[in-house]
Every structure is written in structure tokens, then in C-alpha cells.
Amino acid sequence: MALFNSSINLESMNSELMECINELRFRSPGIIDVSIVSAEGLPIASVVLEQIEETRFAAMTAAMLSLGERVALELKKGGLKKIFVEGEHGHIITMQAGENAVLTVSSTPDAKLGLLFLDMSRAAEKVARLLSFS
Secondary structure, three states: OHHHHHHHHHHHHHHHHHHHHHHHHHHOOOEEEEEEEEOOOOEEEEEOOOOOOHHHHHHHHHHHHHHHHHHHHHOOOOOOOEEEEEEOOEEEEEEEOOOOEEEEEEEOOOOOHHHHHHHHHHHHHHHHHHHHOO
């Protein structure tokens, strides 16, 4: 019976994480990809529309996070809040979502960044709450 309940809880959590991703995509025009990734670089939940493998996207997110944390620490800038990459064809934003996960978004170049940062912060808080109960 306990195995059945934990499987229901896992399905429920996955459903809530996907709901959070879809809500973020709906609220912020210009979002292409959204991924929730463990600190170890494993995909937890995502909607990846570009021609990139989900596990590769997750691994790159973890690599950016690791390097960003080290840079912020060594340059005495405090705890890492977000990583922002701007390219010719859009943006990649990664932000902490609790202690063990990060939220990464790729967007079009015309995305409204202030709104995107705000919506991502709210989504990251929700993801952190959901994952803290697992």
C-alpha cells in the first residue's frame, strides 16, 4: 500500500510541476523552453521545444549553475541568484528553485526581461515548495 501511495504522490508532484511550467510559459510571452533540473544535472520536469535533447539541456544547466556559483563565491558577490546569458537569437536564464533544483528558461530575443525575471522568481518559489515535500 505504501508503494502505491508514494507513486500517487510522485505523479501528483510531477503534475503540479508541469502545471507550474505551463503557467510560466502562458504568463511570459517569448519563452521557448522551460526545464526544472536537479543540482546534479538530471531533468525533473520540462517542456523543451528546441532541437535539443532534454538530458543535454539539463546537463548544460547544471554546468552553468556550478560555474556561476563558483564565480559569485570567489568574487565575493554573495549567493547566486540567477545566471543570464544573452545571445543573438535569445536568452537563457537559470535561477535557483530551492536547495536541490534550478529553473532554466530559454526565450526569444524580444522577451520582456523584467516580467520574465518576476514570473521566473514566482515559479522558482513554487517549485521549491513542491520539491521540499518530496
